[in-house]
Amino acid sequence: MSRLLHAELTKFRTVRGLVLGTVATAALIVGLGLFVAANSVSVCSKGTVDVECPTPPAGPGGESVRDKFYFVHKPLPGDGTITVRVTSMTGIITYPPPNHDTIVPGLVPWAKAGIIAKRGTTEGSGYVALMTTAEHGVRLQHDFVHDVAGLPGAVSTGAPRWLRLTRVGGTLTGEESADGVTWTRVGTATLTGPVEIGLFVTSPSDLTVHNGVGGGTAQARLSTTTATFDNLGLTGAVPGGGWLRDDVGADPEPDGPVHHPGSAEESAGVWTVSGNGDIAPLAGEGPGTQMTLLGLVIGLIVVIVVAVQFITAELRLGLVGVTALTAPGRARILLAKAAVLGAAMFAAGTAAAAFVVPVAERVLHANGSRRPFLPVPDVVTLSLTVGLLTAGVALLALGLGALVRRSLPAAGLAVAVVVLPYLAAVVGGLPAGASQWLLRVTPAAAFAVQQTEPAYAHVIANYVPMAGYFPLPAWGGLAVLAGYATLTLVLAGVRLRRADL
CATH class of the missing domain: 1.10.357 (Tetracycline Repressor; domain 2)
Known part of the structure; x- marks a missing residue:
């Protein structure tokens, strides 16, 4: 041979x-x-001005991520627990086809509302979040790439969902309940050091794909989710005073105001929080x-x-x-x-x-x-x-x-x-x-x-x-x-x- x-x-x-x-x-x-x-030249725009494309934030594992959401929070330096009941999720989608000049009610499948512990408000910092979603039930997600499924079902006034995150040492445990009495564990994740803990709402873009020569086109439209929370409780060594509010990852317009801002209002113990964007790894961004x-x-x-x-x-x-x-x-x-x-x-x-x-x-x-x-x-x-x-x-x-x-x-x-x-x-x-x-x-x-x-x-x-x-x-x-x-x-x-x- x-x-x-x-x-x-x-x-x-x-x-x-x-x-x-x-x-x-x-x-x-x-x-x-x-x-x-x-x-191949990459150029981004801010309003009517072409600008250098920003570097996307990197997650704890080095992957490029999206990290934009509205955050109502307090510092939690050590052990503690946050509990809340989510009673509703509603939303709007801007410019859906075929009528590109309208705004209609609706939730995207991965609209998210719940509780989160995060290492500060810096984009890309580590986190553990327990959430309700529009079509995928309760999820425990952490550090952008990890996702654990809880019970299925959407939130409504007649079917609210209780959420609880408990931190002991560097371990966070997420639990859910239909009545606030009987709890089911969703999963656990690790997050060490001081964190900010509180409520969050986010809503990814509404995506429509059209097949065609050259791979077709994908249209992404702004969506916003509004969630209602009550029975908010927080234990642990947290400071007194009011809750902090941050639009994490918000992008200012050239003349100053925030581009598509979120919001939060509280009345008689009921929180109404709106947000857009996503907490997730970047995907499908083209070849x-x-x-x-x-x-x-x-x-x-x-x-x-x-x-x-x-x-x-x-x-x-x-x-x-x-x-x-x-x-x-x-x-x-x-x-x-x-x-x-x-x-x-x-x-x-x-x-x-x-x-x-x-x-x-x-x-x-x-x-x-x-x-x-x-x-x-x-x-x-x-x-x-x-x-x-x-x-x-x-x-x-x-x-x-x-x-x-x-x-x-x-x-x-x-x-x-x-x-x-x-x-x-x-x-x-x-x-x-x-x-x-x-x-x-x-x-x-x-x-x-x-x-x-x-x-x-x-x-x-x-x-x-x-x-x-x-x-x-x-x-x-x-x-x-x-x-x-x-x-x-x-x-x-x-x-x-x-x-x-």
Whole structure:
């Protein structure tokens, strides 16, 4: 086998077209990625004025987050308990379709109202919150990315919900009750040090997604939630005096007033609090890493051409039979070709991704993007999986070349099962279900290696391939591609063996 490997490596190195194709693959991935980054400029507006985009706050885990809500609070330096009853949640949504000049009543599914302990009012600081939601029942959420479900059901005057957060040491326990007597534990979370504790209300944007060419469009409209609380009680070493009020994360207009402010009023022990925004990780903000790897799609077409030529040229000229005279077993020749080709394309894909991703990120940042840089371990993982994608596509094309035995039909078939499903899902305007299906059952599933940001069940966002989100995880997508490549190579090997008879 070592003689075969050496022979196939020698062939690969000495055929100029194969070497140039491999180099061209890496060059396309790098060149197109840098070109897109250099021509992408991010500008934000404040009123009618264009301003530099702000850097989003970072949560305790370093992830970019939204942290805007109305907060009625007091300091709690040590142990204590806050209890409240939520008696209603109402809201309004601004400019919903199709009449974009109206304001209608309504709550978005993840409208939130409840009690929260937070390390101050700085955006991104750690917190533990126990809340009622419009459509997802009671939840215990903490530090933006963690979400624990309590009992289902919405709040109303006839079905109020009691909430209680108890802090002992650094542990907070969230409990809920229908009557304030019998309590059910929702969950626990850790939050050390002095905190601000109190009531909060927030309301994410109302999101509507329209499928279309280029991935469609997503419209986000302002929503505001108003909640009514009573039976507010707080124990522990809290200072006397009134409650503090803060619109956390509020953005001032150019002329001073707060943009879409929240509010709080108290009368005879009944609190009415309104708020908008969200306490959640950023998600669905559009392509990030996927943009820096735009050249991957074109690069894979070159990979397919190189892989097909590596086998069909010899089959057409009968050179496989000559090689078989010195090393019997055409299937073994195919295996040696697969090893050499796979290693070369893995190296090309890995090196290209390792270079272009961090460099393009810095170019995008210089052009106004405020996405956080990928951590080095994530860049390493991404680069290796891009290399595996490149190698897997090469092996699939090699097997198709051995089966079809003609360069153009084999390359066309490989492009049809790898590149076209991806393009159809990303820019073809397919319905979301069809796009998800294509990226689960075709070799294009392996493009999932480009997803570097998680999709969160407690955040409604435009989780579509165009925005960098895929239905399978990276290793799941690579497994689908590996299955197709393995099957194709096995069938090709069987055909080559039969040709020996």
